[in-house]
Amino acid sequence: MRTVRSSFALCALIGALMAGAHAAPLVVLDPGHNPANGGATSIRGTKEVTYNDRFVSELAPALRHAGWRVEITRQPGDAIGLVERAELADRLQATLFLSIHHDSAQPRYLVAVEAEGLPGYRTVKPTEGYSLFVSRENPQYSKSYRLATLLGRELRQLGRLPALHHAEDIPGENRPLLDRSLGIYEYDRLAVLRHGKAPAVLLEVGVITDRRDEAYVDDPGNRARMIRKIVRAFQRYLEESRDDDGRLDVCSGT
Numbered sequence: 001m002r003t004v005r006s007s008f009a010l011c012a013l014i015g016a017l018m019a020g021a022h023a024a025p026l027v028v029l030d031p032g033h034n035p036a037n038g039g040a041t042s043i044r045g046t047k048e049v050t051y052n053d054r055f056v057s058e059l060a061p062a063l064r065h066a067g068w069r070v071e072i073t074r075q076p077g078d079a080i081g082l083v084e085r086a087e088l089a090d091r092l093q094a095t096l097f098l099s100i101h102h103d104s105a106q107p108r109y110l111v112a113v114e115a116e117g118l119p120g121y122r123t124v125k126p127t128e129g130y131s132l133f134v135s136r137e138n139p140q141y142s143k144s145y146r147l148a149t150l151l152g153r154e155l156r157q158l159g160r161l162p163a164l165h166h167a168e169d170i171p172g173e174n175r176p177l178l179d180r181s182l183g184i185y186e187y188d189r190l191a192v193l194r195h196g197k198a199p200a201v202l203l204e205v206g207v208i209t210d211r212r213d214e215a216y217v218d219d220p221g222n223r224a225r226m227i228r229k230i231v232r233a234f235q236r237y238l239e240e241s242r243d244d245d246g247r248l249d250v251c252s253g254t
């Protein structure tokens, strides 16, 4: 019993020293678009920026609870440019950068609808699922891709499939699929991914012009489940990074 208490005290001491030596990792969350230019219009007539802001407002506290420091590029109501988002992450020396978006489809697959007096758009065929984008022009491409892989694996565990419509050979799409089963696309020129120094991923949470997928992402329980999976992926990323650095987890098992 005495040995257990001693080792616990030792771990607590080492943990405190390590916490001092290594500040908590910082993730910069980036809710896509701006109030004046709000991105896609959903089947409910709601602008994408509203979905992005809501998702980030729920993801941020979950990450903080898991031990991450969290900064957000843009508060609801504020505007910021694309390059400035990446530059902000660099100034803050972000460990990771995650841009949050909600998806639509090309105009040829959309029809105008009206939802409680608001003009919206609906897909003419089922277009559901999440998708992940990484840029080879990001200086930490392999780490970006690793984070996207972990995110894809976790999100797949929800029984949710990736959206594959961005790979279709039509103008506006034609994105190279790096991993079809996990929904990871290459999008080299994407400003928020290529201008920063931190590993960066853009997540399209769901397709808000698809009736079923919009209902999925609008459900608070589904959002909580997705957020738990995203936090898990971030934690896995950190565990792997620590292994890469050769640092020992001296307190495992206590």
Ligand SMILES: [Zn+2]
Binding pocket: 032, 033, 039, 040, 048, 101, 102
């Ligand atoms: Zn968007």
